[in-house]
Amino acid sequence: MSLLVKICGLSTRETLDTALEAGADMAGFVFFPPSPRHLSLETARELGRRAKGRAAKVALTVDADNATLENIAETLQPDLLQLHGKETIARVRDIKQRFGLPVMKVIAVETPADLVALPGYASVADRILFDARAPKGATRPGGLGAVFDWHVLEKLDLQLPFMVSGGLTADNVAEAIRVTRAGGVDVSSGVESSPGVKDPEMIRNFIRAARAADLTSPLSPDLRRQPLTPTLSPQGRGEGEETAPLNDMKN
Numbered sequence: 551m552s553l554l555v556k557i558c559g560l561s562t563r564e565t566l567d568t569a570l571e572a573g574a575d576m577a578g579f580v581f582f583p584p585s586p587r588h589l590s591l592e593t594a595r596e597l598g599r600r601a602k603g604r605a606a607k608v609a610l611t612v613d614a615d616n617a618t619l620e621n622i623a624e625t626l627q628p629d630l631l632q633l634h635g636k637e638t639i640a641r642v643r644d645i646k647q648r649f650g651l652p653v654m655k656v657i658a659v660e661t662p663a664d665l666v667a668l669p670g671y672a673s674v675a676d677r678i679l680f681d682a683r684a685p686k687g688a689t690r691p692g693g694l695g696a697v698f699d700w701h702v703l704e705k706l707d708l709q710l711p712f713m714v715s716g717g718l719t720a721d722n723v724a725e726a727i728r729v730t731r732a733g734g735v736d737v738s739s740g741v742e743s744s745p746g747v748k749d750p751e752m753i754r755n756f757i758r759a760a761r762a763a764d765l766t767s768p769l770s771p772d773l774r775r776q777p778l779t780p781t782l783s784p785q786g787r788g789e790g791e792e793t794a795p796l797n798d799m800k801n
C-alpha cells in the first residue's frame with residue numbers, strides 16, 4: 551500500500567480539481583462553521599459529485615450531532631468520517647454503527663501522555679489521524695498549521711492505519727514520514743496562501759514532495775535498507791493495510 555495523501559479543507563472547484571489531478575488520495579471537506587474552510591451543504595453536494603470515483607471523500611466534523619452528520623452523509627456521500635472534536639470512544643462507536651461509514655478519529659498530540667487514550671479509540675475507529683494539539687484559546691481544534699513533535703510517535707506500535715498532520719508543508723513532509731513512518735499525510739494550511747485560500751502550486755508541490763518521500767516506493771532508499779516483509783510493523787501500515795477498502799472508496 552503506498553502512502554496516502556490527503557488535501558484537507560478544499561472548498562472550490564478549481565482547487566479540488568488541482569488536488570485530484572495531482573493525485574491526492576483523499577479530499578477533505580470541512581463542516582465546522584467557525585472555520586474559514588467551512589462548506590455549505592450545497593457546495594458539498596457539488597464538490598462531492600466532482601470528487602466521486604477520483605479520491606476518497608472525507609467529511610471533517612467537530613462534535614457534530616446526528617442531524618448534522620445525516621445531512622452531510624446525504625449531500626457529500628463521504629467515504630470516510632473524520633472526527634476532529636472531543637468525541638468519546640462510545641460516540642465514535644455509535645457514529646460508525648449509525649452511519650455505516652468508516653471513521654478516522656483524530657488524536658491531538660503534544661506530549662506522549664496524549665497517547666494514553668489511543669488503545670480505546672483504536673478499538674473502535676478504522677483509522678487514526680495524529681494532529682497537533684491546538685493552543686488554548688484557538689477558535690478551532692485543527693487546521694492551524696501547528697506542528698507537533700513527531701518523535702512522540704517514533705516508537706508507536708499501532709495495528710491500525712494512521713496518518714499524520716499538523717503544519718505539514720512540501721518542505722517538512724519527508725521528515726515527518728521518516729520519523730513517524732505514517733501510512734498517510736494530511737495537509738491544509740501548508741498548501742494555502744492565507745487561511746482558507748488554497749494555492750494550486752503549493753498543492754502540487756506538496757503531493758510531489760510526499761510521493762518522493764514515500765517509504766513504500768520501490769525508489770525509496772530507506773525501503774531498500776529494510777526487509778520487504780508483508781507486515782511493516784510497527785508503523786502505520788499494519789498487517790493487511792486495507793488496499794481494497796480504499797480503492798472501494800474511490801469508486
Ligand SMILES: O=C(O)c1ccccc1NCC(=O)[C@H](O)[C@H](O)COP(=O)(O)O
Pocket residue numbers: 558559578580582585586587610612634681690691692693694695696715716717718736737738739740
Ligand atoms: O481546517 C479547519 O479549519 C479545521 C477546523 C476544525 C477542525 C479541524 C480543521 N482542520 C484539520 C485539517 O485540515 C487537517 O485534518 C489537518 O489537521 C491539517 O491541518 P494543518 O495544520 O492546517 O495542515
